[in-house]
Amino acid sequence: MARDFSDGADGVDSGSGDSEESTETASSPSRERGRTVRNTVERRAIVGFAVATIALLLGIFYYPVATVFIDSVLVDGRWTGRVFASILRDPFYLGEPARLLVGEPVGAVIESIRSPDRRLGVIGFTAYQAALSTVASVALGLPAAYLLARYEFPGRRTLRSLTILPFVLPSIMVGVGFVATFGRNGTLNAVLGALGLGQVNLLFTLEAVVIAHAFYNAPLVARVTTAAWESVDASAVETARSLGASPFRAFRDVVAPQLYPSVLMGAALTFVFTFSTFPIVLALGGFQLATVEVFVYRLIRDLEYAEAAALALIELGISLGLLYAYLRYEAKHTVRSRGIRPLPRRPLTPPSFSVRELLPRLGLTVYAVVALAVFVAPIASMILASLSGPEGLTLANYRFLVDRQTTGASFQVQPWDAVRNSLLFGVASLAVALPMGVVVAVLTTRDYRGRKLIDAVAMAPLAVSGIVVGLGLLRGLVFGVEVGGSRIAVGGGLAIIAAHAVAGYPFVVRTVAPGLEGIDHTLVESARALGAPRARALVDIELPLVWPAVIAGAAFAFAISIGEFSATIVLASGTNQFTMPIAIERFIGRRLGPATAMGVVLLVVTSASFLLIDRLGGDDVGF
Amino acid sequence: MTTLGSKEPPPDGADSDHAAPTAVELAGVTRRYGETTAVDDLSLSVREGEFFTLVGPSGCGKTTTLRLIAGFEEPTQGEVRFNGESVTGVPPEDRDVGVVFQNYALFPHMTVGENVAYGLSFTDPPGGGSDEERVRELLELVALGDMMDRDPDTLSGGQQQRVAMARALAPGPDVLLLDEPMSALDAKLRERLRVQVREIQQELGITTIYVTHDQEEALAVSDRVAVMRDGTPEQVAPPRTIYREPATEFVATFVGDNNVLSGEVTAVRSTDRVDDSSDESGRSIADVTVDSTTLSVALDGDSGPEAAVSAGDRLTFCVRPERLTLGADRNALTATVTSAEFLGETTRVHLDWEGRELLLRAEDPPTGTVTVGFDPADAHTVDRQ
The missing domain is CATH 1.10.287 (Helix Hairpins)
Structure with missing residues (x-):
């Protein structure tokens, strides 16, 4: 033999x-x-897929982003740091500290920073609003974590699952919801009017932006903190109590130290997300509250590509620096103790009417009112506004969406085209993102030299803002590449699909990888000993075992595509490739009705995705 | 001979072992993980049709050795050979091995029948029948003929283990590799299954490499046993030799209970007296002083530590607890009973002899102070310095 x-x-x-x-x-x-x-x-299949995926990633992400980089340092055919220098020296961007870089005395700069009429600059303001948003998100997220981790009530599980919803809700839709709530004709003013109080206009204020950011990020804080709280071992608290600690001391000394890292993680991610915020500020703040990202967009619109690229890179540097600092901290401080016996949950109805039982529940009641206003009101207002017209309830706004408009100039947004484009781009980008994500998940869960590098290379798109990706695809692919004397240009639609795939595939990786990681390696080894090549073992054994996660990842990628705004608006400008989020942005100032109707369509599509994710892989999602 | 296997079983008798060609060979194999060395310059050869067992405490490298043979790992140094040819770089799917893991690794999304049939997607069933016939044949071999359409997780642990066996055997592998396939089962079932595994191996005549930490299991089923420690084999021999003539102190104490004593050789005598007990005739006897007691130890080997023993050497020898006899006058030791464990057929008695612990097997455990002794021929030398 x-x-x-x-x-x-x-x-x-x-x-x-x-x-x-x-x-x-x-x-x-x-x-x-x-x-x-x-x-x-x-x-050869695995190697082939890996090579194809990496080539694709180079083509639709690294090459375009690199062109952005080069745009900022190669001006008129000459290498220069001039663009960066001028941004960093301009108080318009960096605020008072910029004066240090042009050689002004330190004392004078500190003096003006301490004066009330100091200038923050665009970057300073962006950090300031991000800090405020982080405080608001933590303040709004922690009570929710307390409620979810320590109380038992009907619907608790559902509420806990809902904390993942913001990941898939398009931010421009949230913007519409906030306009419908806080706008001049919004629900808030209607309520105030009914109560005989004066009108308020929160739109285009910092407050509206911060609340919208909290809507987005407080659930994230709640989610990670709840998970940490649920993993606290009850016997550790009981030991502290038996050693003489009061309930408060036991919380402070045993429970709280196990929560800090998660709270910090939620806060750090919130800061990074809100630092590079774009659609919400565009919808709720306008250019007068411009953050860096909004300003990059404005520069692109004004065709100031070099300055836009430099500014985007400075922003990217700050975001990555923050993430890196956080990851360094996390590596040092994370204690993973899976509680064998979690802390018992209390009923929401007080068992007795003592102060100790009533006080926390009273606090939760107050919190519930605030949470209702922040989380539920925008969605409810949007739905309500989409169904109302001048003569009460109507479906006119929805009819407007499906009507093929014959009137209007060609540059106007055609709502039905937007709906169709969104679905088309969603399906097409899914077809790219799903195999990419699965291949990357496979590559990052196997042991080989260089795995960490592949992991970093594959996950980088999560950190790079959509604006930069959009700009890169625009400059690198849509405007064309010179290859061997002929010009290769990619159509706007294909570029949008590429951008959506880049935005979506990390979510596929994040849902599929934990599943693959959890598969007993002896299953694969058994298959191989029985004669299966590695790729066959993947197809026959591993993928069938993680298919719920694959479906969840697909739902994620689809939802991300449907809601993607930043890259799309860069690529869709001046073309007819509008998607629903872009149409909403165009409608938001002028026609709130169609905007809200489109928002509801987005809500339905993304909520359906959310349901799939939650049913099939919610707890495994690596966030 | 059924159609199940593709090879003739080895002819009966121990002599055949030497005649059978080498099926699997490890030549100077070393496997390092960073700083730690799991397998250290290991050389072994497993003969065709042999039931070969790797036994040792956890961390001794036995599972790594099996994984090197299967191709799940590659040696850092050295070479694994199948039928004399190097398999370096050959992926597991091309090695023609069948593997059964400790946790069975049944594919949870396939039925029992689909599990067994899986390997047949990559090769034709040996014997020329259809895939389905082959699956049926294998399931009948492991007495699970009616379980074809069941989900693996509806089976008991023992049944799952047998499905895993059937699955590994279905494509007709050249070598069967078993990685602690019994350790998740309870003791009674383990004993029954190991007999079954041995019977199937005999019926198919398939070269089998078995990994276990259970030395009793190793002795019970194997043609030959390699006792491993720190990545190298201490001794490779048939079970009886391993038990009766352990090569090292480690083997002596790892396999079964043993009493290990060491002392200085004061004299070496030749016993050619015909009238002496037959056990000792023609042998050399060493007088070994352990503390202040002089004991007689038969030197029955002309190689290893027993060869050329002379006065002044330090000798380490062992005597099995069942070879210590109460009230014997040869090599008599006066000891105190410290405790006794009732094991059913016998009792393991712990004795204290001048500060050393001795073990004794007895049917009726004594108490108080006792005298035990042993025949010099029952002492086996494991080390000489």
Whole structure:
């Protein structure tokens, strides 16, 4: 039974090279040949997919982003740091500290920073609003974590699942919801009017932006903190109590230290997210509250590409620096103690009417009112506004969406085209993002040299803002590449699909990778010992076992595509490739009705995605 | 001979072992993970049709050795050979091995039948029948003929283990690799299954490499046993030799209970007296002083630590607890009973002899102070310095 191993090692099937076995088994030569070809393909499949995925990633992410980089340092054919220098020296961007870089005395700068009419600059303001948003998100998220981790009530599980919803809700839709709530004709003013109070206009104020950011990020804070709280071992608290600690001391000394890292994680992510915020500020703040990202967009619109690129890179540097600092901290401080016995949950109805029982529940009641106003009101207001017209309830706004408009100039947004484009781009980008994400998940859950590098390379798109990706695709692919004398240009629609795929595939990775990681390696080894090449083991064993996570990842990617705004608005400008979020942005100032109707359509699509994610892989999502 | 296997079983008798060609060979294999060395310059050869067992405490490198043979790991140094040919770089799917893991690793999304049939997607069933016939044949072999359509997780642990066996055997592998396939089962079932595994191995005549930490299991089923420690084999021999003539102190104490004593050789005598007990005739006897007691130890080997023993050497020898006899006058030791464990057929008695612990097997455990002794021929030398 000598096997021709050298044959097998070359990647050609070994089963056919053995004459002794061939005579023993009564298989036809054609069947053998077919098997040989198939095995050769299967052997090379993983490497092939990996190479294809990395090539695609280079083509639709790294190359375009690199062109942005080059745009900022290569002006008129000459390498220069001038653009960066001028941004960093301009108080308009960096505020008072910029004066340090042009050589003004430190004392004078500090003096003006301390004076009331100091200038923050665009970057300073962006950090300031991010800090405020972080405080608001933590303040709003922690009571929710307390409620979810420590109380038992009907609907608790559902509420806990809902904390993942913001990941898939399009931010421009949230913007519409806030306009419908806080706008001049919004729900808030209607309520105030009914109560005989004066009107307020929160739109285009910092407050509205911060509340909208809290809507987005407080659930994230709540989610990570709840998870940490649920993993506190009750016996640790009981030990502290038996050693003489009061309930408060036990909380302070045992529970709280296990929560800090998660609260900090929520806060750090919130800061990074809100630092690079774009659609919400565009919808609720306008250019008078411009953050860096909004300003980058404005520069792109004004065709100031070099300055836009430099500014985007400075922002990216700050975001990555913050993330890196946080990850360094996390690596040092995370204690993962899975509580064998979690802290018991209390009923929401007080068992007795003592102060100790009533006080926290009273606090939660107050919180519930605030949470209702922040989380529920925008969505409810949007739905309400979409159904109302001048003469009460109407479906006119929805009819407007499906009407093929014959009137209007070609540059006007055609609502039905937007709906159709969104679905088309969603499906097309899913077709790219899903295989990419699965391949990356496979690559990052296997052991080999250089795995960390692949992981970092594949996850970088999460950190790069959509504006930069959009700009890169615009400059690098849509405007065309010179290859061997001929110009290769990619259509706007394809570029949008690429941008959406880049935005979506990390979510596929994040849902599929934990599943693959959890598969017992002996299953794969058994399959291989039975004769399955590595790729076959993946298809036959691993993927069937993680398919719920694959579906959840697909739902994620689809939802991300449907809601994507930043890259799309850069790529869709001046074309007819509008998507629903872009249409909403165009409608928001002038026609709130269609904007809210479109917002509701987005809500339905993304909520359906959310349901899939929650049913099939919610707890495994690596966030 | 059924159609199940593709090889002739080895002819009966121990002599055949020497005649059978080498199926699997490890030549100077070392496997390092960073700083730690799991397998250290290991050389072994497993003969065709042999039931070969790797036994040792956890961390001794036995599972790594099996994974190197299966191709899940590659050696850092050295070479694994199948039928004399190097398999370096040959992926597991091309090695023609069947593997059964400790947790069975049944594919949870497939039925029992689909599990067994899986390997047949990559090769034709040996014997020329259809895939389905082969699956049926294998399930009948492991007495699970009616479980074809069941989900693996509806089976008991023992049944799952047998499905895993059937699955590994279905494509007709050259070598069967078993990685602690019994350790998740309860003791009674383990004993029954190991007999079954041995019977199937005998029926198919398949070269089998078995990894276990259970020395009793190793002795019970194997043709030959390699006792491993720190990544190298201490001794490779048939079970009886391992038990009766352990090569090292580690083997002596790892396999079964043992009493290990060491002392200085004061004299070496030749016993050619015909009237002496037959056990000792023609052998050398060493007088070994342990503390202040002189004991007689038969030197029955002309190689290893027993060869050329002379006065002044330090000798380490062992005597099995069942070879210590109460009230014997040869090599008599006066000891105190400290405790006794009732094991059913016998009792393991712990004795204190001048500050050393001795073990004794007895049917009726004594108490108080006792005299135990042993025949010099029952002492086996494991080390000489």
